[in-house]
Amino acid sequence: MKNNKPLKGMKILCFVGDLYEDLELWYPKLRFIEAGAEVVVAGQKAGVVYAGKNGYPCSSDAAIAEMNSADFDGLLCPGGFMPDKLRRDPQVLQLIRDFHAAGKMVAAICHGGWLPISAGVYKDVRVTGSLGIKDDLINAGAIWENTPVVADRNFVSSRKPDDLPDFCLGCIDVLLRQKK
Numbered sequence: 447m448k449n450n451k452p453l454k455g456m457k458i459l460c461f462v463g464d465l466y467e468d469l470e471l472w473y474p475k476l477r478f479i480e481a482g483a484e485v486v487v488a489g490q491k492a493g494v495v496y497a498g499k500n501g502y503p504c505s506s507d508a509a510i511a512e513m514n515s516a517d518f519d520g521l522l523c524p525g526g527f528m529p530d531k532l533r534r535d536p537q538v539l540q541l542i543r544d545f546h547a548a549g550k551m552v553a554a555i556c557h558g559g560w561l562p563i564s565a566g567v568y569k570d571v572r573v574t575g576s577l578g579i580k581d582d583l584i585n586a587g588a589i590w591e592n593t594p595v596v597a598d599r600n601f602v603s604s605r606k607p608d609d610l611p612d613f614c615l616g617c618i619d620v621l622l623r624q625k626k
Contacts, residue, residue, distance in 0.1 A: 451482030453621055458551075459513060460522040461538065461561070462489045462506050467526035468498035469607040470555045474522055477614040483621075485522075488513050490535070499526040511537050515544035520621055525556030525576065533564035542567060546600065551620045553602040555613055559583055562601070572598040574605050600624070 458478050462471060475485045489496055489506030496504050510532075515521070521542065523529065532538045542565035545552050554562055559575035560582065562568050569587035574596045584590050595604045595612040602620050604613035 453478060453618065453625075454482035456483045456519040456621055456625065457517065458483050458485045458520045458522055458621075459515075459518045459541075460485055460487045461510070461524065461528070461532055462487050462496050462504050463528035463532050464496050465499045465527035466496060466504065466524050467528075467556060467558075467607065468500045468502040469610060470524035470526065470558065471498070471504060471522075472502065473607075473610045474524075474553070474555075474614050474617065478522075478617070481618060483519075486513075486518070490532075496528075510535065510541070513541060515541055515548060515550065518545070518550065519624060520551030520553065520617070521545045522617075523552070523554040523558035523561040525554075525558040527557070529557050529560040533560050539565040549600050549624070551600050551602060551617060551624065553613070553617045553620075555604040555609070556606050559603060563588075568601075571601050572596050573601065573603040575603055576605060 488508045488510045492509040546567040556576040563586040573588045594609040595616040597616045602616045
């Protein structure tokens with residue numbers, strides 16, 4: 447029988463905040479859980495219910511300030527309007543830098559790319575993202591590709607909710623490479 451829990455024993459951190467893109471948080475979260483990973487959703491405060499851009503609620507398991515990249519195997523940065531606020535938080539930016547420095551997955555979809563941009567980790571990294579932040583990605587030193595998913599070293603990126611199946615497969619591939 448094929449291993450249907452390839453991410454068993456792995457732990458993923460996911461950011462949440464008001465007006466996150468509902469599908470870009472929930473689809474990967476559930477996909478990672480289905481693959482055996484533990485997912486911790488962190489917002490600016492623990493136990494807060496954040497409203498998605500399309501109205502779907504998500505409760506934070508933990509506070510971002512209490513998170514340490516050493517406790518996780520990867521990071522998920524969903525899009526929506528949330529990244530524009532979270533990228534102003536120095537703790538969020540440091541966490542992203544720490545994940546990158548450790549060679550751990552940093553995954554961003556749509557406007558979630560604003561977070562690694564503001565953390566300064568996209569220099570010379572092949573990425574994609576929402577067409578709305580294409581110029582931001584290029585100006586941050588990233589190498590833009592208009593494709594459903596781009597995986598470059600520990601980075602995974604996608605453009606929009608329609609790309610979620612490819613995005614999740616790209617994330618799982620990167621996580622499995624890290625696991626070896």
